[in-house]
Amino acid sequence: MPTNATAHRRDITPELVAALARHAEPLPSPEDDEAFGAFFDRFGDARVVLLGEATHGTSEFYRARAAITRRLIERHGFTIVAVEADWPDAARIDDYVRHHAARPWRGPAFTRFPTWMWRNTEVAGFADWLRGHNEGHAAPDRVSFHGLDIYSLGESIHAVLTYLDRVNPEAAAAARRRYARLTPWQDQPAAYGREVVVHGRDGCEDAVVAQLRDLLVHRLEYMRNDGEAWFDAVQNARVVRAAESYYRVMYQGSTESWNLRDRHMFSTLQAVLAHRGDGAKAVVWAHNSHVGNAAATAMGWEGQFNIGELCRMAHGDEAVLIGFGTDTGTVAAASDWDAPMEVKTVRPARPDSYEHAFLRAGHDRSLTEWRNRKGPLARMLQASLARERAIGVVYRPETELQSHYFEASLAEQFDAWVWFSRTGAVTPLGEERPHGAPETWPFGL
Numbered sequence: 001m002p003t004n005a006t007a008h009r010r011d012i013t014p015e016l017v018a019a020l021a022r023h024a025e026p027l028p029s030p031e032d033d034e035a036f037g038a039f040f041d042r043f044g045d046a047r048v049v050l051l052g053e054a055t056h057g058t059s060e061f062y063r064a065r066a067a068i069t070r071r072l073i074e075r076h077g078f079t080i081v082a083v084e085a086d087w088p089d090a091a092r093i094d095d096y097v098r099h100h101a102a103r104p105w106r107g108p109a110f111t112r113f114p115t116w117m118w119r120n121t122e123v124a125g126f127a128d129w130l131r132g133h134n135e136g137h138a139a140p141d142r143v144s145f146h147g148l149d150i151y152s153l154g155e156s157i158h159a160v161l162t163y164l165d166r167v168n169p170e171a172a173a174a175a176r177r178r179y180a181r182l183t184p185w186q187d188q189p190a191a192y193g194r195e196v197v198v199h200g201r202d203g204c205e206d207a208v209v210a211q212l213r214d215l216l217v218h219r220l221e222y223m224r225n226d227g228e229a230w231f232d233a234v235q236n237a238r239v240v241r242a243a244e245s246y247y248r249v250m251y252q253g254s255t256e257s258w259n260l261r262d263r264h265m266f267s268t269l270q271a272v273l274a275h276r277g278d279g280a281k282a283v284v285w286a287h288n289s290h291v292g293n294a295a296a297t298a299m300g301w302e303g304q305f306n307i308g309e310l311c312r313m314a315h316g317d318e319a320v321l322i323g324f325g326t327d328t329g330t331v332a333a334a335s336d337w338d339a340p341m342e343v344k345t346v347r348p349a350r351p352d353s354y355e356h357a358f359l360r361a362g363h364d365r366s367l368t369e370w371r372n373r374k375g376p377l378a379r380m381l382q383a384s385l386a387r388e389r390a391i392g393v394v395y396r397p398e399t400e401l402q403s404h405y406f407e408a409s410l411a412e413q414f415d416a417w418v419w420f421s422r423t424g425a426v427t428p429l430g431e432e433r434p435h436g437a438p439e440t441w442p443f444g445l
Helices: 014-023 033-038 059-076 087-097 121-135 153-167 169-179 189-197 205-217 219-249 254-276 307-318 354-361 376-382 397-404
Strands: 048-051 080-086 144-149 282-285 319-333 342-346 365-369 386-389 405-408 416-423
Touching (some): 014 354, 014 365, 014 376, 059 121, 059 282, 059 416, 080 087, 087 121, 087 153, 087 219, 144 254, 205 219, 219 254, 254 282, 254 307, 307 319, 319 354, 342 397, 354 365, 354 416, 397 405
Parallel strands (some): 048 282, 048 319, 080 144, 319 416
Antiparallel strands (some): 319 342, 365 416, 386 405
């Protein structure tokens, strides 16, 4: 791939638009779960199906992923849902959907910015469905729900200590000593990184590694009592180790911190697959920028990698990478980090973007697949290099070209593309627990 992508970009040609129009399969509304999901049976042979999103606040993306995931679970034996969320917060949903007793928590779930990303009616509806699905299955066969991300330093420290307090108070005391220098920074981890890197304060790397090692050394002893609880504690200890590194590395450059985060998310996915045993199959929900093969994008040409690229390397053809796109509508996003959520209008896609090509293809909703990378459509896509839009939790329409577009080769980035010409914002949940919901309900507690 070129390092100066802009100089090599080819315009979207009428021939490519015509090919997209021919090969795109019109989709029903994702509200029709059965009909929508049936289009994705072709990916049921995969071990990992990664479902993207072009924004962190679009209802259609969440509802489509829910319909696809339901189909993969019901018809193709998928056993894991892994999402771009913090491990302890997602564990609340896991407890709920697998009918586990609620654990003691340090605070409410999904209260870290951006709260709307997982605390919304679309995710709540999927969690309710998954709980009902699991009710008819024995505990070992129930579908689990996990977070892959790295930002839960305080809650993960709390989870490790709570677990050890219950199973080995002496080990819990040792863990408190190891975490002691990190604990004061658990609610301001970026400040910890600044103190270590900028001001020379002693770091806690050796201590957090030692704590993780201690949990692994005593694996057989702890697993005899409760293997699920041990695994949860180990994953939280891995989050603490990764977060300690992340908040130091973030002061050394964006590429290093991005790679550390995605390596952790990939490692977490691999650990969950191994823990669930032979035959485990996972669906991943994350942003296109994590799901698509980074090596086929400007971020990869600048040295970054992501979950999608690592899954392709680890699982080959058993990993399916599916991107999602839209032209216009509304989105839930903020104007700055930690700013309030707004419902913002999404600008129409630029004429030199893949999104505009799919718009010109003329379908309101569609699935376009080129998984085997053969045939005329794949060849045309491989010959194209265009812009692609990425809206995260922050959306600044006034600087959209600079802040939300990047160069990509769609043919190598994804195996398929789900298109919605017009989309709407997710609906955030308030603090209240809905009337009649079980006490274990994971939102609004």
